[in-house]
Amino acid sequence: MDLSAINPVLLIASLMVAATPLLFAAIGELVVEKSGVLNLGVEGMMIVGAVAGFATAVESGSPLLGFVAAAGAGAALSVLFAILTQYAQANQVASGLSLTLFGLGLSALMGQSYVGIKPPQMEKINIPGLSDLPVIGPILFGHDLMLYVAIAVIAAVWAVLKFSRIGLVLRAVGENHDAAHALGYKVVRIRILAILFGGACAGLGGAYISLIRVPQWTEGMTAGIGWIALALVVFASWKPWRVLLGAYLFGGVTVVQLNLQAAGVAIPVEYLAMSPYLITILVLVILSADKSSAPAALGRNFHAAR
């Protein structure tokens, strides 16, 4: 056992990278659920975002353009979900699940000619002076742009939900769509916009995996992160900062357990392997012991005539 082999600075820096895809997907889903819609298609939108972002980055040579395309692709797929659930009044659980299955298949088809290709590298930001600081430099100032975008999205969602009129309307629609409708708010339109936002975020999360974290394209490469994002939203009791905490905790324990294994710590590997799930759930369950609960209209379809 040699714990000195673990470099805490590198560890924190890499856990932030490991957590970012989860962060994107979860904050998008949080907004969707706040508007009263349950979209189980996160995994499908992520993987389509991953392949669309990858393909665009490879063809254009610009990772940034790749992320734009990924957000577009994720949102485009979520339009399908929006049409099914908001206009055709289809069951949200079934529609979401089929979106995931469809996304996995579609991405495999789209990605066939991109297997084994290397994407253009995303430059890490480099602030002279700050990025060279010991300890703080690599942790706070040595990452790629998208990692900061993810944190900014969390902050923005939090501020909008808490302080702005738009946030209030969104929450009203999610809590009681009949009352919101009676007040004259366009329930369906607001929900569609929320679904689009969720799709774009999931797409960004997927592209973060295929362009930065791994970086390459392989079929099924999101490997269940979308599902973890869904669980995270619930355990974070629909609060943006808890999503950040949960995602970093999950990413952190994942990286720490690999570090402990490599350092030869005598804890059975099975316990280490399950620890990210256990610890994240445990902490968030303890945190959610307060009164916060799910949006009251979550998963219920709205029709003006009823």
Place this chain on the structure above:
Amino acid sequence: MKLTNLMTSAAVALGLATAALAEDPTKVGFVYVGPVGDGGWTYEHDQARKAVVEEFGDKVETVYVESVAEGPDAERVITQMALQGADLIFTTSFGYMDPTINVAAKFPDVKFEHATGYKNADNVSTYSARFYEGRAVQGTIAGHMTKSNVVGYIGSYPIPEVIRGINSAYIHAKKVNPDVEFKIVWAFTWFDPAKEADAAKVLIEQGADVILQHTDSTAPQAAAQAAGNVITFGQASDMAEYAPSPRVSSIIDNWAPYYIARTQAVMDGTWESKSTWDGIGAGMVGIGEITDAVPADVKEAALAIKASLADGSYHAFTGPLNKQDGSAWLAEGETADDGTLAGMNFYVEGIEGDIPQ
């Protein structure tokens, strides 16, 4: 008169139908653990499937199901394949062992081929490749090439096949570099690019400058490339897109000759249950081109090992070798028997850490 005509045509039609039935192609099913585009293990199995199609053309019909989870779900998929009339089914992952045996008991007329397992039945053959021979070549290169004397190893599941690989690589790295140390991380997955990339990054952060992987995706190769100054080996497939560096060589699984031979045997009615375990010599294990990132003398040493493994003059597990706890395993000049290798559940002396139970 009319009736006779009718009966004649009916008879002719019936005859045609039977003729068509006789022309019925041999149906071969494949169950894959990952997607065919994984660039590694499943990719190579699917290449072999395509080789079967090319060899037999219309006489064969192949079906495959990809990304089948090991366990109960596999049993459902295999059963479905057998019900759909498959004559021969290849189940291509260790975790399909019990499901394959269970389904085979229900379909005595269908032939089954299970990869890397050790349970046979009258209609279940097992086949595997001596990947550990390839690991011996990799270990030799790794031992020579490492400057930090730390070699990182990404394991999938703690099963004999993976442990054999770790031992073989370690023995041969140690032989050329007594100071070498192995850091082993278990990913508990065959295929999860994000997790594999994380594992590779962790190993590199902890000083490893050679990464060996027993997982199926090319993610560790990408991580090594991003880190620079780290070398890797292609796993199951050549992964040549990462050559000449970080990927300096590879183990390539070549299943095509075996799949063609077994399909032929089913067509001829000569198929019988057996266990096949071939290595470099028989061509089931290929060593991918050793790139120029490796110095000439190291390349020569690696090729010499490869040649001696191929012609059988050298066995990758040759004594004197002790087990991890220091107890004697093989005496001077003694070689390991296949039974011990097939069920290998211990590290050799010098490797640190425990095998997850």
